[in-house]
Amino acid sequence: MIANHGYKDGSGEYYISIDTDKCSLCAEHGCLDGCPGQVFEIEFDDWDEEVATVRARERNKLKQICAACKPVSGRLVRLPCQIACGSEAITHSW
Amino acid sequence: MITVGIDSGNRNTKAVVLKDGQVVGKALILTGFDANESAGQAYELALKAAQVSPEEVVAVVSTGVGRNEVKFAQEIITEIGSAAKGARYFVPTVNTIIDLGAEEGRAIKLTADGKIADFASNEKCAAGAGSFVESMARALQTAPEEMGPLSMKYTKEVPMNAQCVVFAESEVVSLIHQKTPKEDIARAVHDGVSNRVSSMVRRVGLLDDLALIGGPGRNRGLVQSLKDDLQKEIKVPEDPDYVSALGAALYAMEIA
Amino acid sequence: MSENETKEYWRWKEYNWKNPDIPDWRGSMVTAGVDVGSTSSQAVIMVDGQLYAFSNMRTGSDSPSSAIDAINWAMEGTGLALEDISFTVGTGYGRVNVPFANKAVTEIACHARGANFMYGPTVRTLLDMGGQDCKAIHCDERGKVTSFLMNDKCAAGTGRGMEVFANLLAVPIEEVGDMSLSVEEEPAPVSSTCVVFAKTEATGLLRAGWSKEKVLAAYCSAMASRVVSLLERNGMEKDFAITGGIAKNSGVVKRIERILGIEALKPNYDTQIAGALGGALFAKALAEKSNKGKIAGR
Numbered sequence: 001m002i003a004n005h006g007y008k009d010g011s012g013e014y015y016i017s018i019d020t021d022k023c024s025l026c027a028e029h030g031c032l033d034g035c036p037g038q039v040f041e042i043e044f045d046d047w048d049e050e051v052a053t054v055r056a057r058e059r060n061k062l063k064q065i066c067a068a069c070k071p072v073s074g075r076l077v078r079l080p081c082q083i084a085c086g087s088e089a090i091t092h093s094w
Numbered sequence: 095m096i097t098v099g100i101d102s103g104n105r106n107t108k109a110v111v112l113k114d115g116q117v118v119g120k121a122l123i124l125t126g127f128d129a130n131e132s133a134g135q136a137y138e139l140a141l142k143a144a145q146v147s148p149e150e151v152v153a154v155v156s157t158g159v160g161r162n163e164v165k166f167a168q169e170i171i172t173e174i175g176s177a178a179k180g181a182r183y184f185v186p187t188v189n190t191i192i193d194l195g196a197e198e199g200r201a202i203k204l205t206a207d208g209k210i211a212d213f214a215s216n217e218k219c220a221a222g223a224g225s226f227v228e229s230m231a232r233a234l235q236t237a238p239e240e241m242g243p244l245s246m247k248y249t250k251e252v253p254m255n256a257q258c259v260v261f262a263e264s265e266v267v268s269l270i271h272q273k274t275p276k277e278d279i280a281r282a283v284h285d286g287v288s289n290r291v292s293s294m295v296r297r298v299g300l301l302d303d304l305a306l307i308g309g310p311g312r313n314r315g316l317v318q319s320l321k322d323d324l325q326k327e328i329k330v331p332e333d334p335d336y337v338s339a340l341g342a343a344l345y346a347m348e349i350a
Numbered sequence: 351m352s353e354n355e356t357k358e359y360w361r362w363k364e365y366n367w368k369n370p371d372i373p374d375w376r377g378s379m380v381t382a383g384v385d386v387g388s389t390s391s392q393a394v395i396m397v398d399g400q401l402y403a404f405s406n407m408r409t410g411s412d413s414p415s416s417a418i419d420a421i422n423w424a425m426e427g428t429g430l431a432l433e434d435i436s437f438t439v440g441t442g443y444g445r446v447n448v449p450f451a452n453k454a455v456t457e458i459a460c461h462a463r464g465a466n467f468m469y470g471p472t473v474r475t476l477l478d479m480g481g482q483d484c485k486a487i488h489c490d491e492r493g494k495v496t497s498f499l500m501n502d503k504c505a506a507g508t509g510r511g512m513e514v515f516a517n518l519l520a521v522p523i524e525e526v527g528d529m530s531l532s533v534e535e536e537p538a539p540v541s542s543t544c545v546v547f548a549k550t551e552a553t554g555l556l557r558a559g560w561s562k563e564k565v566l567a568a569y570c571s572a573m574a575s576r577v578v579s580l581l582e583r584n585g586m587e588k589d590f591a592i593t594g595g596i597a598k599n600s601g602v603v604k605r606i607e608r609i610l611g612i613e614a615l616k617p618n619y620d621t622q623i624a625g626a627l628g629g630a631l632f633a634k635a636l637a638e639k640s641n642k643g644k645i646a647g648r
């Protein structure tokens with residue numbers, strides 16, 4: 001499943017997408033410490049698989065939390081969370 | 095030499111009259127249905143305050159969201175440009191500017207010689223702008239100007255989850271029902287705006303010399319939340335709402 | 351706040367329903383799903399996998415009592431008591447606060463499952479337009495979610511946003527859709543996404559002489575194009591169905607269909623019960639799996 005966590009508001013679309021099919025096979029969970037904003041956590045989904053998700057209380061402020069990793073100029077090609085995820089399960093919409 | 099800068103905002107229209115680089119008159123009125131008409135009224139009021147006749151004015155420059163509507167201006171300047179010029183006038187060393195309006199907000203980073211290095215802005219979502227505080231004041235049944243003083247007396251941090259004006263109104267009402275003190279709610283409201291504004295500042299890169307301009311700069315509670323969030327001193331000019339109009343008047347001097 | 355206004359244009363009808371074709375539940379397996387949303391709550395009771403009764407009401411001040419009120423109202427006149435229900439799934443925003451539930455399942459999974467039952471296994475794309483959120487869900491023929499996207503940050507594209515407009519124009523919420531379709535020529539959509547800015551824009555349009563119908567048309571059309579962009583981001587495939595409160599607003603539904611060039615499947619049930627219905631279906635499967643599927647009334 002592709003889980004898109006985030007929102008769209010007047011200023012744009014801010015979604016972190018997690019491919020839970022890739023993610024459920026991962027044991028390292030590099031995303032937990034790899035994100036400076038600590039937005040990820042591991043949960044059991046509705047089919048009892050261990051997958052990463054974006055913390056519920058952070059889902060509405062991704063634009064703000066991720067701002068530090070996304071400067072107006074000189075943005076990294078791969079973000080810290082993407083580097084930390086060994087399964088290449090994380091993508092950002094903006 | 096006399097020049098005038100006009101800032102046609104969503105909420106207010108401001109005019110500043112400069113005589114040889116010194117402010118000699120200013121005026122602020124609500125922006126009406128017709129932005130050009132409001133600009134004309136603000137212009138006349140500012141000239142009257144400065145005791146200057148229209149014939150003496152060498153150049154008029156307009157800025158703000160309605161800048162293109164101001165028909166009697168010779169030249170226009172973007173909000174970013176006028177904010178940079180105006181802020182530098184008050185704080186010559188400023189390198190990061192937070193410019194807040196009723197319906198928009200932006201963070202601007204300047205180079206050492208005052209050129210614009212980077213900027214981030216929000217004008218599409220009401221939650222990151224000054225009117226957010228006004229909407230919440232209404233929900234709290236408090237005058238908007240009371241929000242700052244209330245917030246300064248907060249005792250407890252209350253989390254506010256809603257990021258949207260519409261949802262935050264209901265959240266404030268439910269906080270009132272839970273008997274949360276108004277002071278704590280006011281602080282939570284300012285912390286919310288501050289979080290959203292700070293993220294723009296972090297996107298352009300936070301430097302040391304920070305200034306806040308625009309009407310919301312009068313709100314001490316908001317300024318305090320921003321200071322706590324960014325962990326930096328923030329300079330606020332005495333009349334923060336006139337800074338962009340002043341920047342436009344300074345630009346008028348350059349082109350005259 | 352709208353709650354204090356003398357006339358409540360946003361208010362919609364709360365009701366309960368009992369399936370006349372199922373005379374009795376005794377001797378069958380009874381399961382339930384309770385969807386406690388931010389704005390509305392529903393309880394669905396199924397008897398041997400068939401829809402038996404449901405309730406649809408506004409969520410009260412706290413989730414546990416809303417859940418209890420919803421299930422009690424659904425059970426009204428059926429002779430059922432809580433202990434007759436072998437398995438209950440809680441879902442929705444308040445799912446962990448359903449005191450009598452055996453398990454909590456996310457609303458995304460429940461919606462897909464419920465829609466699979468309501469619209470049949472051909473449904474692939476679901477748009478759920480709720481009171482305070484909007485979800486785009488893509489699912490397979492078993493009603494299992496393959497991708498989803500939810501937006502609960504922003505009031506644009508939600509029932510709450512529509513309520514704000516109903517209040518602004520003093521039009522009862524249930525009449526908004528038909529009124530918006532009565533315009534002779536479709537106006538350009540309201541340009542602001544943000545509800546606050548759209549409200550300012552609408553006030554300006556009214557001042558400029560636009561009729562209420564035309565302003566509503568412009569707003570419904572803006573809402574439609576906004577949710578279509580969410581659907582497109584998540585993946586759009588036939589068949590397509592709309593659930594939630596806004597699915598009852600013909601002005602938004604017709605415009606979504608127009609933009610997509612696809613007709614939405616016509617609902618045979620109340621579009622607001624999809625989540626609770628999915629919950630009751632999950633409850634049935636879980637009850638059978640855990641051998642808790644006791645037979646009621648024995």
